[in-house]
Amino acid sequence: MTAIELRGVTKEFAGVTAVRDLDLTVEDGEVYGFLGPNGAGKSTTIDMLLDLVRPTAGTVRVLGADVATDGVAIRRRTGVLPDGFSVYDRLSGRKHVEFAVESKDAADDPDALLARVGLADAADRDAGAYSKGMRQRLALAMALVDDPDLLVLDEPSAGLDPAGAKEMREIVRAEAERGATVFFSSHILEQVDAVCDRVGILRDGELVAEDSVEGLRETVGGEETLEVAAAGADDEAVATVRALDGVSGVTRDGDELVVNCDSDAKTAVIGALEEAGVAVADFHTREASLEDLFLAYTEGDAATRDADSAASTPADDEPADDEPTDDGTDDEPAAEEVDR
Amino acid sequence: MSLAAIARKDFQETVQSRGMIALVVLFSLLVAAFAYAVRPTGQSEQFATEVLLSVFIGPFLVTTLVPLVGVVVGYNAVSGERESGSLKLLLSLPHSRADVVFGKVAGRAAALALAVFAGFLLPALVLIAAPVVFNAGAFLGYTVFAAALGVVFVAIAVGCSAASATQRRALIAGVAIYVLFVLLWGAITGRLVGAAGPVVDALPVSAAQIRVFLRASNPTTAVEALSNAFLGEQLFSGDTANQQLSAAAMLVFWTLAPPLAGLLKFDADDL
Numbered sequence: 001m002t003a004i005e006l007r008g009v010t011k012e013f014a015g016v017t018a019v020r021d022l023d024l025t026v027e028d029g030e031v032y033g034f035l036g037p038n039g040a041g042k043s044t045t046i047d048m049l050l051d052l053v054r055p056t057a058g059t060v061r062v063l064g065a066d067v068a069t070d071g072v073a074i075r076r077r078t079g080v081l082p083d084g085f086s087v088y089d090r091l092s093g094r095k096h097v098e099f100a101v102e103s104k105d106a107a108d109d110p111d112a113l114l115a116r117v118g119l120a121d122a123a124d125r126d127a128g129a130y131s132k133g134m135r136q137r138l139a140l141a142m143a144l145v146d147d148p149d150l151l152v153l154d155e156p157s158a159g160l161d162p163a164g165a166k167e168m169r170e171i172v173r174a175e176a177e178r179g180a181t182v183f184f185s186s187h188i189l190e191q192v193d194a195v196c197d198r199v200g201i202l203r204d205g206e207l208v209a210e211d212s213v214e215g216l217r218e219t220v221g222g223e224e225t226l227e228v229a230a231a232g233a234d235d236e237a238v239a240t241v242r243a244l245d246g247v248s249g250v251t252r253d254g255d256e257l258v259v260n261c262d263s264d265a266k267t268a269v270i271g272a273l274e275e276a277g278v279a280v281a282d283f284h285t286r287e288a289s290l291e292d293l294f295l296a297y298t299e300g301d302a303a304t305r306d307a308d309s310a311a312s313t314p315a316d317d318e319p320a321d322d323e324p325t326d327d328g329t330d331d332e333p334a335a336e337e338v339d340r
Numbered sequence: 341m342s343l344a345a346i347a348r349k350d351f352q353e354t355v356q357s358r359g360m361i362a363l364v365v366l367f368s369l370l371v372a373a374f375a376y377a378v379r380p381t382g383q384s385e386q387f388a389t390e391v392l393l394s395v396f397i398g399p400f401l402v403t404t405l406v407p408l409v410g411v412v413v414g415y416n417a418v419s420g421e422r423e424s425g426s427l428k429l430l431l432s433l434p435h436s437r438a439d440v441v442f443g444k445v446a447g448r449a450a451a452l453a454l455a456v457f458a459g460f461l462l463p464a465l466v467l468i469a470a471p472v473v474f475n476a477g478a479f480l481g482y483t484v485f486a487a488a489l490g491v492v493f494v495a496i497a498v499g500c501s502a503a504s505a506t507q508r509r510a511l512i513a514g515v516a517i518y519v520l521f522v523l524l525w526g527a528i529t530g531r532l533v534g535a536a537g538p539v540v541d542a543l544p545v546s547a548a549q550i551r552v553f554l555r556a557s558n559p560t561t562a563v564e565a566l567s568n569a570f571l572g573e574q575l576f577s578g579d580t581a582n583q584q585l586s587a588a589a590m591l592v593f594w595t596l597a598p599p600l601a602g603l604l605k606f607d608a609d610d611l
Contacts, residue, residue: 013610052431053610072342072434080432086425090356091349102345103433139429 001028001064003150003181004049009058011044011205018044020205022058026183031176033192034185036202037298042185043083045202046154049183050080063150076104079143083154083185087135089128093119096127097141106146113141118167132159140171151175153184169195189213189294201297209297216297226259226266229282230273233257237276244268342435346443347450354413354451363409364455371401371463376470389467389475390571393482397463398567402486403560406456407522410493413452415514417444418501418606427611441502441603445595449494453487460486478571485567492559492594493518499598502606521558529554552583559594562587 004026011019019041026032036042047053048060051071060067062074087096097110114123117137122130127138136159143151153172157165172182172195186192192199193213200210209216230237238257242250246265251258259269266285273280354360378396418441421427430440460483467474500513520528533540533550540547555561565587569575576584 047611050432052428072436075432076434082425082428082432084425085428085432087429088349088353088426090353095349095352099345099349100433102348103342103435142429143432 002026002061003028003030003063004032004183005059005061006045006048007059007061009045009048009055009060011041011048011053012056018205019048019055022202022205022207024200024207026181028181029176029179031172031182031195031197032184033196033199034183034202035189035192035199035294036185036187038187040202040298041205042187042202043154044205046083046152046183046185049152050075050082076146077149079145079148079151081136081139081143081151081153081156083158085135085139087127087130087138090126092124093127093130093134093138093141094123096138097145100142100145104146108145110141113144114138116144116171117141118164133161133164136160137164140168144171144175147178147180149180151180151182151184153182155186156184157186157188201294203298224261224263224266225286226261226269227284227286228257228259228270228273228280229255230257230278230280231255233273233276233278237273237278240272240276241269244272342439343443343446346430346435346439347447350417350444350447351451354448355454360409360413360451360455363412364459367401367405367409367455367459368462370405371397371459372466374401375463375466388473389478392467393478394568394571398482398564402489403564404522406486406490407493407518407560409455410452410490411497411514411518413448413455413490414445414494414497415501415510416507417448417498418602419504419507419510420501422505422611423507431611437607438603441498441599441606444501445495445498445599448498449491452490452494456487456490457483481570482567485563485570488591489559489563492563492591495595496559496598499600499602502599502602505609521560525554525558525561553586556583556587556590559591562590566591 002025004024006022006024009019009022009024010017022041022045024045034042034045044053048055049062049067051067054068063077065074067074091099093114094110097108097113100106101108101110111120111123114120117140119134119137119141122134127135130138136156140153140156143153151172156168156172160168172184176182176195182195184192189199196213198210198212199216201208201216209219211219233252238250238252241247241257241259244261244265245268246262247259247269249260257273261269263285270280270283374397375392378392418427421430427440431437435443460479464474464476464479467479496517497510497514500517501510504510504513529551533547533554537547540550555565565580566575566584569578569580569584572578574580576588
């Protein structure tokens with residue numbers, strides 16, 4: 001059976017096409033990472049899964065049923081952590097979970113769920129006083145009520161500290177082991193690497209890639225970045241290097257040459273430079289990071305830029321807020337997703 | 341039960357809101373002050389609970405303040421959650437949009453009814469202490485009518501709220517409803533009937549009948565008519581029994597139609 005099935009889905013908001021002719025299939029039991037920069041249409045897609053937003057064209061089926069007609073029945077078997085939600089300020093954390101339990105006609109113990117997401121101590125406090133990360137945990141506790149068959153998590157790590165993001169991943173993994181299908185979105189690839197069976201990358205409302213993380217890395221990742229300290233390199237030397245087989249791009253950054261090339265072309269690059277009479281003082285290589293990989297798909301020209309230049313020249317509306325992080329966590333709380 | 345779950349949650353939230361508590365206290369103090377101020381100074385035993393309610397507290401406080409509280413309680417029911425984003429949390433759970441609208445009408449109406457009863461508690465004490473013939477039955481019964489009036493305005497305001505994408509629009513609609521029904525109804529409908537004189541003449545009804553109909557159509561005057569009949573011990577009987585019936589029917593209409601109309605719009609919207 002398929003947990004999620006989108007066929008030819010298009011959504012237009014007054015003059016803007018947020019999602020364009022999207023086909024997407026998530027199988028039962030799969031952990032699917034839905035990636036894309038802010039504004040790519042991720043939240044709009046998720047809102048269509050929940051029947052909050054109705055597609056302009058196409059069909060959306062979740063857990064085998066049409067969301068347009070069976071929304072309530074679908075949501076009875078689905079746990080959702082929405083994006084850009086807010087809590088009921090005057091109700092305590094426990095009241096929130098009790099409300100979810102009651103709404104789903106479930107028998108869960110609210111305190112056990114709150115303990116599972118690390119909110120046991122705050123259960124009696126009004127949720128209005130919760131921090132962003134605590135609200136995120138609270139919504140997760142509500143999503144976990146009644147062991148749903150499908151978990152839809154929209155930017156689940158937003159607002160969480162590194163430890164919180166790790167706990168979130170552990171819960172996702174545990175739910176997947178229980179047999180639940182997990183569909184979650186993120187604008188940070190490192191977060192999904194560890195838990196996803198498959199990822200899809202959305203860009204401008206279209207799916208531009210869909211594969212396992214390893215598969216994606218192989219597709220783009222034969223590339224390495226070679227940084228060469230070569231003060232004497234003139235234009236002619238640069239042109240020679242650029243002409244070599246396996247070299248896709250060369251940029252000069254002060255005394256340093258940044259060469260994007262296949263990993264087996266490295267020796268040829270150094271050799272060519274020395275032959276041209278350039279003294280190579282030092283060089284080192286860098287494997288394409290997940291961030292480079294992500295940018296390759298979402299900006300389409302990662303081959304000619306490295307992570308540094310990408311970070312220093314943020315594209316106008318795109319991931320200015322996702323600096324590469326080595327521990328795979330979101331250090332930028334609450335990046336606003338502007339989908340509409 | 342989805343609707344009941346939403347109603348309970350909304351009830352809890354509403355009775356805990358500071359604005360609601362402040363309004364109840366204000367209302368209670370005003371009614372009590374009124375009761376104290378107009379209490380008979382002499383020994384006139386005729387000055388009874390019924391007179392105080394139908395002549396003083398009714399027209400000056402209940403028909404003006406209770407609808408206002410109803411609008412305040414109802415206008416942000418749906419639009420407020422929509423604007424803040426908690427509606428996403430609500431609709432992530434297995435609730436239909438109809439459950440949301442009618443659950444909110446039920447929960448907030450219950451909260452308002454409780455508030456009206458609480459608001460009449462202090463005045464009751466004043467009346468018991470004051471040298472007035474205190475008729476507990478009349479007082480309690482009148483409280484029920486006051487609560488019903490509030491419930492109707494909650495339903496209208498929640499309907500407006502469901503139809504509005506923003507809080508501001510819901511507030512404007514709520515205030516407009518209040519101004520129309522509470523402040524301007526008599527003047528506007530009087531002028532309309534006057535202007536439509538030639539048309540009315542052609543209809544098989546008299547201008548007087550139309551005036552009676554318009555009076556029953558406005559929830560404020562409808563409740564006034566019913567509560568006065570009740571205080572005069574003529575509820576659904578006597579000369580005005582038919583008018584009272586239509587007034588009661590209109591109250592039911594105003595409780596159901598606005599939320600339904602709001603739901604139609606809300607159900608079609610992208611949230």
